[in-house]
Amino acid sequence: MNKLDKPLYTIDPHIYCSATILVNDVAVIERYGDQTIGRSGSIGGIDINNVLLQSGKYTIVGKMFPRKNNKTLIETDTLFIDFYCAEANMDKWKASMYKFHPKIESPWGGLSKNINYPYFEISTEIEVELPFVLDGWQNSVDLSKLDKTVLKEKVLEYYRQIHAILKEHNASKFLELSKEKQKLQEQAFYFSEERKQSFQKSLISLFNQNLDLEPLNENELKLEFMGYGKLVRLMKIDGSYPLQFKSPNPQEQSNVELEIKLHVRSTEKGFSII
Structure with missing residues (x-):
């Protein structure tokens, strides 16, 4: 694991369906409704330090659902997530960036062959090292x-x-x-x-x-x-x-x-x- 002074952890999802992505059981991106009609997609990095809270191992879950007006996922509905870490200082950000975890993805061959999927899930566990412990919701009431x-x-x-x-x-x-x-x-x-x-x-x-x-x-x-x-x-x-x-x-x-x-x-x- 690379040592950075101010590590900034980011997920980079490519979403071509309706979807929710959860980090540490907190939704960090949700894509539903009219924006999912047709074959358009959503691409863009999301910083996740604020839901990690401290060093440790965390579960990442990508929940795939059909686009609006569809009842099941079709072959062109896909989701993949890349994982990056970089120095938060913008002067060092690009040069310090590296992939800290392998990409996870839905089957590129499609999900509709022989099975009608109303829902599909991809997941993995990441490990991060942060220079702080944030006072979040870890010890709050269940x-x-x-x-x-x-x-x-x-x-x-x-x-x-x-x-x-x-x-x-x-x-x-x-x-x-x-x-x-x-x-x-x-x-x-x-x-x-x-x-x-x-x-x-x-x-x-x-x-x-x-x-x-x-x-x-x-x-x-x-x-x-x-x-x-x-x-x-x-x-x-x-x-x-x-x-x-x-x-x-x-x-x-x-x-x-x-x-x-x-x-x-x-x-x-x-x-x-x-």
Whole structure:
């Protein structure tokens, strides 16, 4: 394993289907809905330090589903994931990059021969070495053991609070609610002060557009667990995020979706965004 001062671990998925990719049981990319129609795909690296949290071995899972309007996977539906590590310092990033784990992939011969696959999964285990231990959700309450009906109502109430803040376009309140998540990302990705300020300015700029907010339709929502039961969120039944700013130009860009994951450090403290 190469020694780097500030290692930045990245997965590089090529997705030609509907799919979710999980790292340490946390979804890092989800591709569903209209964007999967036809034969188009999604390509692009995703930094994963923020879901690894510390050195160790972690499971990577790629979940493949049929494209929108299809009931089963077809031969052209494929998924593969490459694994890279590089120095986070951009001056050294390109020269220091190396593959730290073999690629995993779905069968290139296709999945539809003789068997109708409504779902297919690829997975592997990676090992990483990080210079930190982040205070994430490792020691949080296992929410999957709680009463699901009661938990969903409590999570929904928290989402209502966030929705109200977004509707007011109150960036400072949202930043305050999100400070735990921000701190974790700043540590995971070695943010400089300049990068921290840039991130906050981007969010404030989004709020200052005063975009309309999609309604929070409770009948469309389902409860989802991640992080081996220690993270929870609400998702729409169609696979999209419940909290969305409406696009100012739907013909040219989609809605701005905000993914919110919650955890509970202790029953006394209650939910917080992470």
